[in-house]
Structures are given as C-alpha cells and as structure tokens.
Amino acid sequence: MNRLAEIAKLAGVSAATVSRTLTRPEMVAERTRRRVMNAVQATGFRPNELARSLKQQDSRTIGLVVTDLNPFHATLVKGVQDTAEQNELNVILFTSDDSEAREREALRVLRSHMVQGLILIPTAHTRQHQTLLQGLTVVELDRETGMEGMHTVQVQNRSAAAEAVRHLTRLGHTRIGAIFGQLHVSTAAARSQGYRDALEESGLPYDEALVRYGNDLEGSGRAAALELLGGPASGRPTALFVSNHEMTVGAIIAVRALGLRIPGDLSLAGFDDSRLMLLHEPPISVVAQPTYELGVRACELLVQALGGQREVQHLRLEAPFLPRGSTAPP
Amino acid sequence: MNRLAEIAKLAGVSAATVSRTLTRPEMVAERTRRRVMNAVQATGFRPNELARSLKQQDSRTIGLVVTDLNPFHATLVKGVQDTAEQNELNVILFTSDDSEAREREALRVLRSHMVQGLILIPTAHTRQHQTLLQGLTVVELDRETGMEGMHTVQVQNRSAAAEAVRHLTRLGHTRIGAIFGQLHVSTAAARSQGYRDALEESGLPYDEALVRYGNDLEGSGRAAALELLGGPASGRPTALFVSNHEMTVGAIIAVRALGLRIPGDLSLAGFDDSRLMLLHEPPISVVAQPTYELGVRACELLVQALGGQREVQHLRLEAPFLPRGSTAPP
DNA sequence: ATGAAAGCGCTAACAG
C-alpha cells in the first residue's frame, strides 16, 4: 500500500481525497479536510516529490548552474536560494567551471530531474548545448549568449566599466592597463568596450600592449598583471583596470610580488565588491555589482516565466563605481 | 508511449531490454546491446531519474546542508561536489542559516526527494529533527551533535585552538581575549576548551571578562571585539583569538574602527584561512582548516557508507596553525 | 537472453 493510501485509510477516505486536501484544499469539504489533516499531522506525512513530479511532468525544482563558487557566486546563489525558498522551489546547484563537459552533464542531470526552469551563467559552450535546453525556461545570469528566447539578468557592463576607466582618466592617467576575461564571454566583451569608450572620450589611444585576457580565475589575473607591470617604470601603466573579482585578487597579489605600491606606483580599479576589496590597505576602488539582487531578480524572473508570463525579459541593473583609496593621480 | 518504449521500438526490442542495456549491460546479448545503444545515441536519450528513483526507492542524489555560504563553506561545497561528481551523485544544496525552521524544511525536502545520504553541518536544532533523519545515512561535517549512528568529519578543534593560543602565550601575552561561537555548538565548545588548555599550561588564569560568544557571523565578531577592546589600554587584552572565519573578519573591522594597530596594539589570531587573511596587512595568523579536503572526505565517507560499509566512522583531520605578521610580542 | 506485466507514490479525469 502506498503512503498516500495509508493516510487515506487512517482518515477513512480515498487516496485521491488526501491528495486533494494537500494540493487544493478548497475542493474538499471542511469536515473531511480536518480528518485528513489530522492524519497527516499525526504521521508527519509529506508527499513524495518524485512521484508528484513524475505524474505532473514537472518538478518544483529549478536548476542553478554557476561557473565557479567564488564570493561573487556565493552571493548570487544566496539571492537565488532565498527567492526560490519564498516560492517553494528547490534548487539544484551545479558548478560548471566553464567546462563544456561539466556544463553538458549539469544540463543532462537537470533535465532528467524534470526541472522546468533553469538559471544559468552561460559559458562559451552553451550554444552547443542548445538541444539540451529545448523546452526549458532559462534565465541567463551575469552573462548572455544572445540565443533566442532566453531571459537575461545582468548589469550595465559596458557603462560600468567605462565609468571606472573614466575615473582613472580624470585622475590624469594616460597609460591605463586592463585585464579582461575571454572576449567571447559577453561580460568581457562589454567591459572591454567600456574601456575603449572611456579612452576615446579623453582622446587616449587604444594600445593593445596594455591589454591582457585571462580566464576569470585568480591565477590568470596574477599572470596578466605580472606581464603588464613587470617592465621598467618608464613604460609601465600607471593605472590598471581589472574586470572581475578573482582576477583583481590576482592582480593584487602580483602587485605585491613586484613590490609596487598602491596607489603610489599604480592605481588599481577592480570589479565586484567584497570584504577583501574593502579591507585591503588601501581599500580597492571597484565596480560594485548588486550581486545578491542579481540572484533575486533572476529567480523572480524565472518564477514569473514559469507562471505563464510569455514575454522574454531582459533585465539590466546598474553597477555603480565606488572610488576608494586604491586610485589616485599618477 | 513512454520514452523507454520509444527507444525500444526503434531498436526493435522491449522496454525491459533497453532498461537492462542501460543499467546492467552484461545481461544483454552483444548484438542486442549494440542495437539498443545505437538507438540511445541517435536520440540522445537519458533515462528519467525521477522514475528510476521512484521505482528503486532510492535516488542517486545526496543532500548537503550548510549553515551559511561564506568562503569557508564555499570551499567545503566544492570538495563535496567534486567528489560527488566522481561518484555520479547529484547534490542538492541547502543553506540552513543555523535556523531551526530552515533546517527542518531542508531535511523534509531532501526526504521527499528520496535522498538516501546526507552531508550536514548540524545546528543546535538538529537533535530535534531526529525523526526526519530516521533511516538516512548522514555524515556530520565540521561540527558534531553526538547523536548516535552519525558519521563525523571534522578537525582537531581543541588542539588546534590550543596551538593558536599557545603561540600567543609563548610570545609573552598574558591578557588574551577570545571570541567563540555559541557553546552548544561542538566546534565552539572544543575550541574554547583548547583556549583553556593553553592558558592552563602557562599558568594563566581563565578570566571570563576576556571572553565573548557570538553567532559565527561577521557582525557578532565585530560587536564582541568592540566590547573586549573598547576599554582603556591598561585593562585591554594584548592579544585576541577568534574562533571562526566570519567573526575574525568582524574583529578586524572592529580593530580598524577603534584605530588600534596590528600587531602593535593587538596581536590577532583567527580561524580558517582565506585570501582575505593572507592579503591583509599584516597577514593574519590563523588556524587553517583543510577545508576542501573536509568536503572531499565527508563525501567519500558517505559514498562508502551508502555502499554498504556499516561501521560508523569518525574522521578527524589536523588543522595547522599558521603564524603570520598579525601576532607579535606585546 | 528476452518479453510481459506489475508497481513505485502520486494526480487528474471521469463518474457518481
């Protein structure tokens, strides 16, 4: 006898009635409802989600695929989870590490768990996984692929980056180095555009020798910074803009290793705020994404979409630049 | 027609055979197997985990419940996930925030998803949820409840804390303040014991006035540190031991707010290493838990236990103390 | 070695 049937027997009703009481109580007579609820309470019964999902062809579960689990992502995840909880959704979390195989596997598992919705930080490989995404409602978070039908939640990357670099030009810097992620990632492309925008505004030339591309991890930021700053003081950039959190940390490490002083020898502007940036001596000027809110919004958007809202939405939040002690005149 | 049946038709066999081919290929004739595999490949078919779990009364999914998602936990989670992936297990992640309600909800959801295994950072409320844990294999991570039958994976909290405090006494400190979590949490109790051990060894009295208890979050660490350090220099502790990561961050913030200098006015020893601790000026001396490994071990242990290993295991890893620039003679 | 059939726990017509 299945579990539902046991409760039914206990309450002297049919299984269907128990099910109704639990899902659409208004369809059940007051008296019956109470008897059922008593039995449910007494046994601590909770319906099996798997069976329910299987039957309904839909699970109350959403997938969340992030590229990494650094402080930025942790905050994102919190935003999503808190919002999911409010909407009685469960979250299955995966980390793709920007790897094609891991992303594919994550999507497969999520499909087989019958998630209908998905929040995804897309990677360079997401386009290849189009088939796996068929029929799923997906919200692209932080980055965008440009694929049709995907909702997106991200910040004004281009203007935010421009604002950071503008801050540096205004301080009088003319040799401004920059470290971006891989250009085929939308955030990197947009932020690099912002960098060019700001240079152009002040009539500064775009100099490839001052630009490096990493993989968004600390190590690549460190390596890139070492290259840019390793030369003699004469040709070295006097300011550096790094376009994500981990690479900014890497740059800080490189600057230390080279014995340079911030902001004396180098002005440093980073991306994504954190306690590390704030407690650093001096505090690091950063573009501060509203990280938690990004997560919240992504989840809210997904909930709406799952609720029937057909229109594809594209959300863009502001990411203010916070000038702090790490940036000063050259 | 269900999906399995479609594949079956395509391959000209029965659904049962397709199922066998996928789960126990050795039971199927070479030729048949190939035909089935062709059909599977061609369609990109992947069995529905929900149906499988429902039938088998067991899902290939484990639960992971952490109390928060700070850098320490993020690393823990990574360790668990990487290991789970190797064992073809999916992970459903929850954050309990040390709240009774959220923990209960997490456990309920996990049960209804038919997880058989669970990795849990227990809270003060876990004992009340004993019924919800019935029949589940659980690995307690980081903390322990003392409940019977639970596997545990944690560090040598007592001796690690003692080592940190011993380092301070050896430097010549005699007024050593301390901030712990709530004493009913095993880690806090053990670390506070270690603190006493070290004091006793050097014949120093245990002075309640020098001790505060927080809730493991940054804010409480800050508040506690403000209390301990806010008085006149004469009575103020010359060293401070803080027993978790977030509260150590809070203490750093408090120290800054008070305008004290590290290690000039105060030696600070923290718990849990991170880039923040390392990049702080001066770098913070800390007890460094092998965080990633803790996660890995917990998951490995769970896999073993699920694999039939009956014996209850209790793992204790070493957590070395790393002396750095934040601790010096008074 | 393979197929037929039953059933995991639940929900949704469809009757009554």
Next chain:
DNA sequence: CTGTTAGCGCTTTCAT
C-alpha cells in the same frame, strides 16, 4: 464533494 481508475517512466520479478 468524493471515489474509481488510469498512468507518469522506469525497473524487476517471473515466465518463456
């Protein structure tokens, strides 16, 4: 308003 029935997609006896 409530019970009966069928079936979601899969695995697993039990036959053959």
